[in-house]
Amino acid sequence: MNKTIFLSFLAFVACAGLVAIYKSRKVSRRTSLAFFLGNRSLGFWMIGCSLFLTNMSANQFIGENEFVYTTNMSVMAWGMSSVFAMLVVAEFLMPVYLRIGAVTTPDFLQLRFDRQTKMMVSVIFLLSYMINLIPSVLYGCAVAINGIFHIDQQFGLSYFVAIRLLVCFLGLIGALYSVLGGFKVIVISDIIQGVGMLAGAVFIAWFGFRRLGGGHVTAGIERLLHAHQDHLNAIGRPHDAWPLSTMFTGMLLINLYYWGMEQYIVQEALASKSLAAGQKGISLACVGKLTAPLLLNVPGLIAVHLYTHLDNTAAVFPRLVGDILPPVLAGFIAAIVFGGALSTFNAGINSLGTLFVINLYRPWAERYKGRVDDRRMLWAGKSFQLLVIVAGVCFSPYILFVQGGFYFYLQKVSSFFSVPVFTVMTVGLLTKKVPAIAAKVGLIFFIVSYVLTQFVFPTGLNHLHVLAILFVLTVALMLIIGRFRPKDAPFKMLTTAVVPLQPWKNRWWAFSILLILMVAMFILFSPMGIAH
Template sequence: MINSLNWLDLSILALYAMVLIFIAYYVSREKAGHQKNAEDYFLASKSLPWWAVGTSLIAANISAEQIVGMSGAGYAAGIAIASYEWMSAITLFIVGKYFLPIFMAKGIYTMPQFLENRYDRRVRIVMSIFWLTLYVLVNLTSILYLGALAIEAVTGVEMTYAMIGLAVFSFTYSIYGGMKAVAFTDVFQVTLLVLGGLLITYLGLEKIGGDQGIVHGFTTLLETVPEKFDLILDPSNPQYQNLPGISVLIGGMWVMNMSYWGFNQYITQRTLAAKSLQEAQKGIALAAYLKVLMPIIVVLPGVAAASLIPGLSPSDRAYPEMMKLLPHGLLGIVFASLVAAICASLSSKVNSISTLFTMDIYKLIIKPSASEAHLVNVGRIAATISLIIALVVAKPLIGKSDQAFQFIQDFTAYFTPGIVLMFLFGFFWKKATATSALVAGISSILLSIAFKEFYPGLPFMDRVGLVFVICAVLAVIVTYAAGGKDQEKAIDLSGINFKTEPVYNAACVGVVVILVAFYSIWW
């Protein structure tokens, strides 16, 4: 039963839903006589402009686990959690300059497809199964659970029904149109997300500042919870295990970010769908600046909640509780922006799951001769089944964690060192073999489990960096034990253009300058 939204809020929410569905079906329509094929459905006919690429990257990334989860982490740890966002901005420029040109030159649909082109089919199949499992059991479940948590806190709707509602709504506008529907609705979704996030931050600071405005509210926040404004935590901080000091700048976070932004299907798929490499790089630059902005939208509300509503448990309730401070009308806008973020990210993951299953499992193993129309239908069925599975397992898997964002980071950290090594060696080391790639991937999991078991006091981010180094050494040993020869499938980098346009380079310098200023102020 809805207890916090009135008729005005519900009208805004209904208008949002209608506009979104209209956009999805409008952009997904096909010309007379043209039947949607695999490239249309999974890569939007490779027609996305830069602004759609950039906003879609953010929409795929910023969802419940970011808004609710990072606000909860901001409540517990302060702005130190913003390092995930700000280091991501720099990582995006690295991806755009050095990784994306290779992917686009290879004309791939999926990340496992690249691994087969560079190594062999074993690597492709193993990684396809891994990513499908991760996306369904971690990504989809976390989005549904945390999204439902926020909806329950604001409206009183029971979490199970909220999860079902999110899944059905996402299904309604994204399953038919595929990537094109997802990407163009993302433009609308991100606009609403930024507007709603800025509103809740503004009103939160205004409440703290009273009659003296938001600037006074921010300075009051600095005075009342100064411990929340340390970007680099020291070992005495209770959140040091999650954000271990200088490691957020020079350690395992780089490995985490490269894995997420460079080799993650539901992220990279957006850039692969761009009109050209240059359009994709412009989109990446836009996404980088939006990442710089994101802590104001997703972290600062959590810090404000620490001052306004102390004693919250779990801390992931910080953002939903802050939403309750909003007057009707504005509450409707912010609530619609939260639903937009959840559904945008949900549809992005579902589309990538359907792409992975269809192109890397079904077409590769089950029915290589499948027609284009058949592959599109298989993709829709795979998307539907993945949503159903996520609905069933969301509560048991995610509901036990106080800080779901940290749970997701900790879990994925078991795999990321091996994934990053597979790709980096595949790109830049001609001697790397398929066996060494598999050794890196399997060792990453085993070593991470061993460190977790026998050295539980080691912060997970430090563990990521250490495992990365050990796996690299093992992969090199295996490669040279097999002869250490250049591989037949090694990439010829001489035929790939890594030169970027001046506007891209200037944008990169701008982000670095901004971040140096931030870390200088709040070191």
């Protein structure tokens, strides 16, 4: 093991952790609101950096670069099209959440439908994090760290055993951050990691192009642009995992759900000190998404030219980092990957605790034990978080044996939980008299139908198209139920806001520029641009 890489890694991780702890030392963690939402005190810098870092997990470093190396840039569509989804959320959903003083996104469902619907969706969220988010984050980061430090080779371990040991280590560090530190420590460390991630993206691109060009960056860029041009195409072809048409069907639905309803993402914005701060923060995160291909896709493109064959394509990103960067910078990038994984892991664990305590434990305790104080809620939340961490550590190494590629696995499994919730939330937002029974029937119908089409009676359609079809059918089913069994009285949304609701007055200019840049990125990486 290269000692310089290891020491550089430890130094950056230690600095980020110490600064986060120091900056948040005066923040109270004795109440559930303080621990889970940082007392709703976040400005737009904190929101934007935290949203971006929470999304930029090791899963994406590993998964997207692997996909670019093996296929093409069509995986970029997930990140670029999310800019549109984020702006829709900033304009239409954030005002709703802040207006009702939401702590969790299912809070709206209780107001719109009933408590049982809220609890059903909360359970779906919890299952999603326990089965998909936490294990995949641990696994992705373990793959990256092993690829940079070669733990298996250094200690004579099998690849599986090395991944298992790293997963245990990551789970322990993540538990210390999230369970002991709370939300504000997580957000502050995200800002530090965000600055480091942008610097890391520049370092990888610079040294990667130098390696391609025999010491000259411009020569490396020329080589990348004129060879293997099929990998430069971000416009999905019909036989790709994500054809262009999926951007307007299931991919759009998943992105709208992810940025507007996924608890561990939306919780960053729910902690904003005002609606304007939340909208600015989401716009800042959009800027990050537009620069993300430097880390998530360009390394995969460079690797296409450097490696004609890899036995384990999931290790393409860490292999490239170890080969092209000086030891100090390789350790720095390892710390960035580690920090990105911790950010997503901690956000997920914090949201798990929030959902469990607010939506499940507190109603149960108040019903059977009377009034429950903050101390007991914090204890219950932290205990549940630790239980989930242990379960994730045990399960995550076995993702190694999943067929179809790591990133494809992530997207397909997450679809099982995401779009059913999005469907019910959307109908609740756009209608006034659809009853609670329609929401329950819709959730069950969608989940059962998706399982049947994917595992029992395959349709032959891309799973994203199947999601869009089921979305339409479920909406129609809920509307039919609402037609024949409407609510007695139309739903009226009451305002119980605890932060200012004045929107950002310059948002339309910012939103327009971001959308133009999003379209420009698709044109650049297409046959109309550099992918001839």
